[in-house]
Amino acid sequence: MPPEITDSHCHxxxxxxxxxxxxxxxxxxxxGVGRMVxxxxRRAGLANVQAISEAYAEVFHAFGIHPMRAHEEPLMTVSELAEAAAHPKCVGIGETGLDYHYTAESAEVQQQSLRxxxxxxxxxxxxxxxxxxxxxxxxxxxLREGYEDGPYSCVMHCFSSSAELARAALDLGFYLSMSGIAAFPKSQELRDIFAAAPLERILVETDSPYLAPPPHRGKRNEPAYTAHTAKVGAEVFGLSYEDFAAATQANFERLFSKTVAAA
Known part of the structure; x- marks a missing residue:
């Protein structure tokens, strides 16, 4: 069997x-993908992800409102999110964030939702x-203002933003997650950003069904393809696949510690 890795973000x-x-x-x-989150x-999807994680031991779930959906329904409350998070297999809050590429017109409500x-x-x-x-x-x-109000942990999922945002996140103790984008031939600048980050802050993911890495680019992505991204990650950090896999497993368990408690 190949070394075990975790798909830290899929749908x-x-x-x-x-x-x-x-x-x-x-x-x-x-x-070798032994766990998936x-x-x-969106609100309407909660029961479905709960049911999937309950049905399969290797699957966990997270709950939040995507920034591109934030304007489509009432804002969540902290208590609503906390109630959903009490589920034994809910291991994260999100995905949330900001997307000004597609939905810049809803920037204000996105920011409210993120906070x-x-x-x-x-x-x-x-x-x-x-x-x-x-x-x-x-x-x-x-993110910085929120941390000043009190510490929290965080992963920048499917990271493909600037070196400046990577540094801001890393300075707060956050993690960067490597998706299939990092394996695209034209993504050398992104690979350089990951290479400059501490190994102990790196996760891997698919964001499936989107963003399949080579050799499956353009097709439906799925958790098995995390291995292709992890192989590129190993090259970026100059490690064997086995050592990179072990490092990302330790990182995942440190950040998503509830998965260990639920095992």
Missing amino acids: LDFPDFDGELPDVLARAKAA TICT IHIDAARETGLPLIIHARAADDDMAAI
Whole structure:
């Protein structure tokens, strides 16, 4: 069996996987992907991700409102997020964040939603899961302001932003997650950002069904393909695949400590 790794961010409740989850999870296991965190992005999806994580021992879930959805429904409250987080297999708050690429017109409500999720992460002790696109300055400022109000843990999911935002996150003790984007041939600048980060702050993920790494680029992504990104990660850090896998496993368990308690 290959070394075990974890897909720290996927969307197993999306229609792309309807009727296929047993096969998808079997392929993940064969690739060494022993755990997955499936991420809820809107209120209506919570019951579904809970059901998936309850049905499969290797699957955990997180709950939050995606920034591109923040304007579509009432803002969550900290107590609502904390209530959902009490589920034994809910291991994170999010994904939340800022996306000014597609939804800049809702920037104000996105910022309000992000601050609520930060407060919930602090209250629950679960890590915040951040989506950031075309909003680096506001993102760094809000994360920093939130931390000044009281520490919390956080991962910059599918990180593909600037070196400046990477440094701001790392300076707060946060983690960067490497997705299939880091494996794209034209992503050398992004790989350089990861190479400059401490190994102990790196996670791997798919964000499936999106962003499949080579050799599956352009096709539906799935948790098994975390291994392709992890192989690139090992090259970035000049490590064997086994050593990189072990490092990211330790990082995941440190950040998502509830997964260890639930095992």
